[in-house]
Amino acid sequence: MRALLASLLLGLLLSGASAGPSGEGAPLRLRWELERSQFSAEHPEGRSRALFTLTNLDRRPLPAQGWSIYFSAMAGVELGPALEGQVLLERVVATLFRLRPAAGFQPLDSGQTLRIVLLHPELVLMPDKAPQAPYLVLDEAPGRGLAIRDYQLLPPSRPEQTELPPGAALPLATPQSLYQRYAQATVPAELPPLLPTPLQYRRLAGTLHWDGLPEVRAAPALAAQAEQLQSWLRPLFPSGQVRRGQPAVQLSLGPVAGLRSPEAYALSIGARQGVRLRAASPAGLARGLQSLRMLLPLPTAVLARQGVDLPALHIVDAPRYAYRGLMLDVARNFQSKATLLSTLDLMARYKLNTLHLHLSDDEGWRLEIPGLPELTEVGGRRGQQADPLAHLPPAYGSGPDLADPYGSGHYSRADYLEILRHAAALQIEVIPEIDMPAHARAAVKAMESRWQRRLRSGAAGADEFLLSEPGDRSVYRSAQLYTDHVMNPALPSTYAFVEQVVGALKAMHAEAGMPLRRLHVGGDELPAGAWEQSPACQALLKQLGASDTEALWDHFFDRVQALLRRQGIAAAGWEELGARKAMLAGEPGLAPNAHFLGRDIRLHVWNNTGANADLAYRLANAGYATVLAPATRLYFDMAHQKDPTEPGHDWAAFLDLDQVFDFMPTRMPGRQGLSAEGRRHLIGLEATLFSETVRGPERLAQMLMPRLLGLAERAWAAEPGWERLPDPAAQARARAQFMQQLGSQLLPRLDAEAPALHYRIAPPGLLRQGDRVLARAQLPGMTLRYTSDGSPPRPDSPLVQGPITARGRIGVAAFDRNGRAGRPSWIDNP
Structure with a gap:
């Protein structure tokens, strides 16, 4: 009977349902609801008890055996029997789990519902940590997954669902707490016209007036820059x-008095002289042009017959830090070429100069490499697996479908050349990252697939690029729960693979006109236990006269760096590349590893938690060129607020716009401060966006913007007085000015010039005083609208023009100039 029911269901699903984007999916309804937090001596930080509610929507029973429901869950799930032993919860790989019927499961009739308790081993406060993208798999068709499209995460509505650990330092964000947080200090009557703030700015008497499109004069070598400026000017003059x-615009290259930065520029605007922009290099000219662009009126604000007026002024400008970067992860969830190109445009607006492109990780390899097609055929695709080496398994919400555009995808050689050329035109360097030796599962499995295929076909050199040793019995588990994702440093084929990839990257960069000067090699999160039971690694340790696997780490990166040096390429990596595990004041942490000092290795330091709060300073003080990317301040995959409706992570911090602006690069907390030598080695700042929760350009924009503007200000503008000598009142005034500039100057320009950029619009703060409700936007200048019937505010809802006196369930939302609403806030006014 069980086999018959399974066969009937299989026939129904394979004939009338599809795993593709337009298909019907599985005839099931699934709901996930957080029931309550649980705290105990075993779980002092808490775990979450949740409920899966499964309903059979088909006219036939869900059989007693022969099926499984798969889902991804970043928070994990406690494994074992559930529903009084009727179902089993199992890990498939990493954070991909499945629920399947146990021996005592009874068929689920049409319309019948099951409630299955899930225990998550940590608090699941943020919705992105809950189960994602569930799908049905039948035992008879293990390579096919049918998406459960009728799936919802039910929002919490009861206090026990969001209870926090006793003594939690940060409470949940509420409309009332946001109202207090959004309180603004007094700002100057006249705001600076630019952001990032220029080094020197002086307003002069007079106004430059243009009746028509001005002439742009420049040497032939600057023709591209002149044309770019003309493209911004033409919309202001209809003819x-x-x-x-x-008066014309004059562009030129030459020294800028008193400044040594290659990105220095001087910009003068005068009624008679016109515009003169002089820069120390093409990069400096690009930064100066963006400043001039910001001074131009918007086309919608120009009366063409009256022409264009620009205030007379003089600006001399240069960046605080030479490195001003964005790390964008396209491995965990892929982003299209078009999204990458528009992200580069956004970076250029605010004078960022480096895109650190995270091209590979455990969950994806995203670049075509000639001679290694398996990297993208296997490592660049995710979906339900019958053959574990045909492609990668689902992860981070990508579901069973190989056509999912974020789970699967890669840049062709032509795509990458276009990306590089676009970046070069914007004077932005692209630093690719190929993560090694850990975080390499996509490459490891792709090369294992290549090895097996070539063995079966009898091809020579089957193991030429193999990254794993068949006899390795090492037992380990990564932070992301992988057990088979580390390159083996004792195999010659590992270095052959690295050399093949580096050679391809170098050739592409050369062809695009952007020489590959530095490669980011990862070097983070090697799990304990890796390499310990590898025969090849044990033999290598004997050859090296060492017994500790740390010697293998040094050996691996000695060889990788030597390989890069032969190609004229310098190395960069995460902080663990230049650090060793150590006990610091009784806590496990990291200490500088002198082995790689003096080799032009740049470290990007994200770990500023626990005993590693001052790790970046200790590495810089030791002599490593250091880029600050602290997780608690510049990780843009963190949620903005501690709110169960906010997207993003919560493992490091909750990171709102004001906290990014308030970041003080030279005054981070910790036991050790930054020495004078360390200051010289602190070369810049980097915003970091890992993409576990970023499926698509809209979510990307919401996580990046407007926080990216806070990073741009801190990285470009000179060190403020309130950082050199902490002054909370001065800091509050500067923050208020920044918020005012965003709300009244920068975001209105983006609304007009880049309306498809759906930056985050923060929920308003609300406060009830007596029988009225007060509302406050995060950014001055945003439009607030309200409803009183419990429905979300719309573009035609009443404006908030003072205290709201309406009674009922009050909803207030902020709107941009195009009528797009942010998430509303709610308060009862009975």
Whole structure:
């Protein structure tokens, strides 16, 4: 009977349902609801008890055996029997789990519902940590997954669902707490016209007036820059024809007095002289042009017959830090070429100069490499597996479908060349990252697939690029729960693989006109236990006269760096590349590893938690060139607020716009401060966006913007006085000015020039005083609208023009200039 029911269900699903985006999916309804937090001596930080509610929507029973429900869950699930032993919860790989019927399971009739308790081993406060992308798999068709499209995460509505650990330092965000947080200090009557804030700015008497499109004069070598400026000027003058005889724009290269930065520029605007922009290099010219662009009026604000007026002024400018970067992860969830190109445009607006592109990880390999097609055929695709080496398993919400555009995808060689050329035109360097030796499962499995295929076909050199040793019995588990994702440092084929990839990258960069000067090699999160039971590694340790696997780490990166040096390429990596595990004041942490000092290795330091709070300073003080990317301040995959409706992670911090602006690069907490030598080795700042929760350009924009503007200000603008000598009142005034500039200057320009960029619009703060409700936006200048019937505010809802006196369930939302609403806040006014 059981086999018959399974066969009937299989026939129904395979004939009338599809795993593809347009298909019907599995005839099931699934709901996930957080029931309550649980705290105990075993779980002092808490765990979450949740409920899966499964309903059979098919006219036939869900059989007693022969099926499983798969799902991804970053928070994990406690494994074993559930529903009084009727079902089993199992890990498939890493954070991919499945629920399947046990021996005592009874068929689920049409319309019948099951409630299955899930225990998550940590608090699941943020929705992105809950189970994602569930799908049905039948034993008879293990390579096919049918998405459960009728799936919802039910939002918490009861106090026990969001209870926090006793003594939690940060309470949940509420409309009332946001109202207090959004309180603004007094700002100057006249705001600076630019952001990032220029080094020197002086307003002069007079105004430059143009009746028509001005002439742009530049040497032939600057023709591209001149054309870029003309493309910004033309929309201001409908005729599009250059009108001579009026003050022109002059672009030139040359020294900028008193400044040594290659990105220095001087910009002058005068009523008679016109515009003169002089820069120390093409990069400096690009930064100066973006400043001029910000000074131009918007086309919608120009009356064409009256022309364009620009205030007379003089700016001399240069960046605080030479490195101003964004690390964008396209491995965990892929982002399209178009999204990458628009992200580069956004970076250029605010004078960022480096895109650190995270091209590989456990969950994806995203770049075509000639001679190694398996990297993208196997490592660049995710979906339900019958053959574990045909492609990668689902992860981070990608589900069973190989056509999912975020789980599967890669940049062709032509795509990458286009990305590089676009970046070069914007004077932005692209530093690719190929993560090694850990975080390498996509490559490891792709090369294992290549090895097996070539063995079966009898091809020579089957193990030429193999990254794993068949006889390795090492037992380990990564932070992301992988047990088979580390390159083996004792195999010659590992270095052959690295050399093949590096050679391809170098050739592509050369062809694009952006020489590959530095490669980021990862070097983070090697799990304990890796390499310990590898025969090849044990033999290598004997050859090295060492017994500790740390010697294998040094050996691996000695060889990788030597390989890069032969190609004229310097190395960069995460902080663990230049650190060793150590006990620091009784806590496990990291200490500088002198082995790689003096080799032009740049470290990107994210770990500023626990005993590693001052790790970046200790590495810089030791002599490593250091880029600050602290997780608690510049990790843009963190949720903005401690709110169960906010997207993002919560493992390091909750990171709102004001906290990014408030970051003080030279005054991070910790036991050790930054020495004078360390200051010289602190070369810049980097915003970091890992993409576990970023499926698509809209979510990308919400996580990046406007926080990216806070990073741009801190990385470019000179060290403020309130950082050199802490002054909370001065800091509050500067923060208020920054918020005012965003709300009244920068975001309105983006609304007009980049309306598809759906930056985050923060929920308003609300406060009830007596029988009225007060509302406050995070950014001055945003439009607030409200409803009183419990429905979300719309673009035609009443404006908030003072205290709200309406009674009922009050909802308030902020709107941009295009009528797009942010998430509303709610408060009862009975």
